[in-house]
Amino acid sequence: MSHRNRPQPSPPSEPVRRIEAGPWAIELLPGAAYATRYVATQSAIGFAFDSQRGLHAIGCDRVQPFDALPNGLAFVPVGCDVLSESPKGGEYLRVIRTDGVPLAGDRAFNNRIDQQAISLALRMRAALLQASVEDDWEAWALALADRATGNQALLAPLQSAITGKRMRLLDEFIDAGLDGPLGIPAMAGLLGLSEGYFMRAFKHATGKSPHSYLIDRRLAKARALMRDSTASLAEIAHTCGFNSQAHMATTFRQRLGISPAQLRSLSKPG
Structure with missing residues (x-):
């Protein structure tokens, strides 16, 4: 869901774009196959720009297939056991605090559609691709953290005809x-x-x-x-x-x- 330990790459891929701003580290991971398993030592916010398919087990021992919708917000709390793999992956934004201060929330989730989070993630992606003096990384990261850890993150998943x-x-x-x-x-x-x-x-x-x-x-x-x-x-x-x-x-x-x-x-x- 968050950090990706990818297999040995074959064709050259777009680079991982990363910026550190205050207590935040923000990364834009290009679409690529990945397979990873870890226990989260720090909470992380993720945002999947693309639909993707693979296997995962988030906070449990049961590995099961997943079909992720595009523009999905995700959250992994400290101590969560994560296994995730996908043969193609998808472009992914990862936001973490680097000062050891934990983010609120103890429940992992993904595939959450949130309009404000979408707007923030798109703005951050554009800025990672081409920086500007007007970029306000700390404000963006704080706002995205609010979307991931606020009350709206506890709502039941949206029901839709588009499964x-x-x-x-x-x-x-x-x-x-x-x-x-x-x-x-x-x-x-x-x-x-x-x-x-x-x-x-x-x-x-x-x-x-x-x-x-x-x-x-x-x-x-x-x-x-x-x-x-x-x-x-x-x-x-x-x-x-x-x-x-x-x-x-x-x-x-x-x-x-x-x-x-x-x-x-x-x-x-x-």
């Missing part, structure tokens, strides 16, 4: 058709839902609209191709369903705060 299994089916459908137009009617039809109900259920489950989620999937595929292929940026834009290379560049700057060319140069080994 983990259905989300995985939808992800496979989207990934197979990213090079062409994808719309609400096709996605709703895949799950046997009306368009209106699908849009409400999707927002309820993931914290974002289907359109916004599609853009994120296009960006994720583009980033993977920039890292693992020699295709030109124009070719990558076409493969990922952007109207043009310029459209892809604009979307990268708006969503990630960095251009495709800058991100590709950061992903190169050495």
Whole structure:
């Protein structure tokens, strides 16, 4: 759920981005396979940007499959026994205190959808990709800790028509058709839902609209191709369903705060 001891990497991957601010350490872990087991020596807040699938046992001895929804907030308290592994993983934000002061809360959870946490996590990801003098890391970390350890973290999990299994089916459908137009009617039809109900259920489950989620999937595929292929940026834009290379560049700057060319140069080994 939080710290990842990954297997030996094969292709070069995006680097782990890390910043320390006051008593906080904030890391952005790139999407990659991982397998880890540990007992938490300090409490940690996590945020999964991508949907992912694997096995885990959090605070118990029972190992079971998991299907994690995107934009899920997580919390691991001190002393919690954690086992987690995924063949693909997903981009993940990790926030911990480094001064030994424990965070409130003694109950582990994940897959929690919280609108304010989503906004904070996206802001922190953009700042880790491209820093600014206006970044306010301590305020962001404190605010995210409040979302993870406040009363809202004790609420029952949200119920939704978009289950983990259905989300995985939808992800496979989207990934197979990213090079062409994808719309609400096709996605709703895949799950046997009306368009209106699908849009409400999707927002309820993931914290974002289907359109916004599609853009994120296009960006994720583009980033993977920039890292693992020699295709030109124009070719990558076409493969990922952007109207043009310029459209892809604009979307990268708006969503990630960095251009495709800058991100590709950061992903190169050495």
